[in-house]
Amino acid sequence: MKKTNGRWLVVVLLFVATTINYMDRAILGIAGPSMMKDLSLSAVEFGILGSAFFWSYALMQIPVGVIVDKLGARLTYSIAIVWWSLCTVFTGMGRSLGGLIGIRVLMGIGEAPAFPTNTRVISDWLPSHERGIANGIFNSGTAIGIGITTPILAWIIQAWGWQASFVVIGSIGFVWLAFWLFFFKNHPEQSKIANEAEVAYIKEEQTQTEKAKTLNFSPFKFFKFRSVYPMLYGLFAHNYLTYLMMTWLPTYLVVEREMTLLKAGFFTMLPWIMSFLGNILGGVLSDFLIKRGWNSIKARKTVLTIGMLFPLAIIPTIYTDSAIMALTYISIAIGGEGLAAGILWATVSDVAPKGAEGKLAGLQNFVGNLAGWIAPVATGILIAKFNNFNIALIIPVVICLIAAVGYTFVLKNERISINTDIDGGTKVSGL
Structure with a gap:
């Protein structure tokens, strides 16, 4: 029997969901210049508004990881996308800084399950040697959501106002939900889109460690493992760069580089197109090395x-007077960093014990999204203090270099093992 390819339809669903996820959170940055003018927001106030989403988003990651492992991906994602889509629509109705902050905090709760759920789905539906490209595909939705839709959103804002853009984008999630409920099941053997041959292929390629029963333990137990620390910090570094650019890049082009909003919307696509390509390439390259016999x-x-x-390519931006050259350097930086972004979550699937992917993904996403608390606000403060973006742009360079050192010298080449003993305690290895 020839095997089906239902697992790749699932990956496409995750890609579209991730695209919608980032469209809904990134639209604030695109609407920023108009919102700041309309609502009389200072740079610091807008930075606080940009950060508000991440206050709840980060804090929810620990309980969400446990919820995903308990409830399953199908139900968790369904509730999440309805929640965050409604919050996006309501953002367009906000007229005060306090009200908008409240809506963004609620939206952070709704979006919190997305990446832990993606990680669990990839682990359940893909064999190890295909997870790199699968993670690269779904994670490339971040670049599409942030960048590719920017000109459309800029046009909507100019034509109908910033409020309309939130209503339009917030409505898309309900369309995706219909496809999710129709096609997706928590496990391939439960689904009609994967035949017996494909299920056998997926199961055969999963290791015996991955087939072990789900273990119940606190996500904080992962802090006992050395390998966890560069993973947590690595996502923090990636997110710091991403959230800074997501929140401030359109404003940077309008204010610092004196572009019109529509022109800035068009040019903002370029770094995220590069990021999209980097995400895919990173997944392909890591899977290629695994097929060549490398430890995953x-x-x-x-x-x-x-x-x-x-x-490092960001550094020349502070020395050039050319808006196009500055954008070129930023595009190289974001596109190249996309190599890492594409497999940040594949690494969780390789390192975590089977049945604990959601817990480790939730912990990683909690620490990683503390960057969302810091980057938008710190950038606003630095802009107000120095009246330019120079220092704000150097900070993510340093943070990412430290992450490179951590991956090289701290992350071990072995899976974490957590074995439940007969008394309900745990025995750990891979420290």
Whole structure:
């Protein structure tokens, strides 16, 4: 019997969901110049508004990881996308800083399950040697959501106002939900889109460790493992760069580089197109190394290290007077860092014990999204203090270089093992 390819339809669903997820959170940055003018917001106030989403988003990651492992991906994602889509629509109705902050905090709760759920789905539906490209595909939705839709959103804002853009984008999630409920089941053997041959292929390629029963333990137990620390910090570094650019890049082009909003909307696409390509390439490259016989974690961390060196390209932006050259340097930095972004979550699937992917993904996403608390606000403060973006742009370069060092020298080339003993305690290895 020839095997079906239902697992790749699932990956496409995750890609579209991730695209919608980032469209809904990134639209604030695109609407920023109009909102600041209409609502009389200072740079610091807008930075606080940009950060508000991440206050709840980060804090929810620990309980969400447990919820995903308990409830399953199908139900968790369904509730999440309805929640965050409604919050996006309501953002367009906000007229005060306090009201908008409240809506963004609620939206952070709704979006919190997305990446832990994606990680669990990839682990359940893909064999190890295909997870790199699968993670690269779904994670490339971040670049599409932030960048490719920018000109459309800029046009909507100019034609109908910033409020209309939130209503339009917030409505898309309900369309995706219909496809999710129709096609997706928590496990391939439960689904009509995967035949017996495909299910056998997926199961055969999963290791015996992955087939072990789900273990119940606190996500904080992962802090006992050395390998966890570069993973947590690595996502923090990636997110700091991403959230800074997501919140401030359109404003940077309008204010610092004196572009019109529509022109800035068009040019903002370029770094995220590069990021999209980097995400895919990072997944392909790491899977290629695994097929050549590399240890899967060694393959992932090699690509992660290379990707985290590319933000060095940001440094020349502070020395050029050309808006196009500045955007070129930023595009190289974000595109190259996309190599790492594409496999950040594949690494979780390789390192975490089977049944605990949601817990480790939730912990990683909690620490990683603390960057969302810091980057938008710190950038606003630095802009107000120095009246330019120079220092704000250098900070993510340093942060990403430290991440490269951590991946190289701290992340071990072996899976974490947590074995439940007969008394309900745990025995740990891979420290």
